[in-house]
Amino acid sequence: MTGEGAPPGAKLPRAQRREQILSVATEVFATAGFTSTGLEDVAGAAGISRAILYRHFESKAQLYRAVLDRARERLHRAVGEPDYTEGIIDDLLAAAARDPAGFRLLFHHAARESEFRAETDRFNAEMIEMARGQLTQDIPDPAWAQWAAHLAPTATIAAISAWLDAGQPDPDTAAILIRDVITGIGAAARAASQ
Structure with missing residues (x-):
């Protein structure tokens, strides 16, 4: 699992090596979690020494934080503007x-x-605030709008996680089903508001 197509032990430019480490560390941390993963696990999976790993990251916490930052950045880039639209599910x-x-x-x-x-x-x-910005336009009762704003992102993330666990069946159908769930949350909150 050396990541980014680099053979184990290959000399890479610094930026490329850092990206390789982050890619491999993402997989290793996702498998075993932060606590159960050691830097030697990441170095071994990347096909590098701990010394090379330490040239890029001073600690396991710093590496984990960089992995999380990278994942958040990728997610933000994929989603674009922080407006909740139907396309956000896709x-x-x-x-x-x-x-x-x-x-x-x-x-x-x-x-x-x-x-x-x-x-x-x-x-x-941030996700709840984004959802609240959309939902308060259609849900007159602030308490029910708040409920929906908390529930919609939670349901979306749970549905996408279940989709990943199920082997990623037909993403177009999955998007429709997830949108139906979110629409149901909004409809329930609107009904409760009246």
């Missing part, structure tokens, strides 16, 4: 399909790691 599915390990780290593993919990909570708060 964008999220495509991003999860391109980087399932990164998706799982962001939404499952990092939330369980106390050292990274504050970052995960900030990221979740």
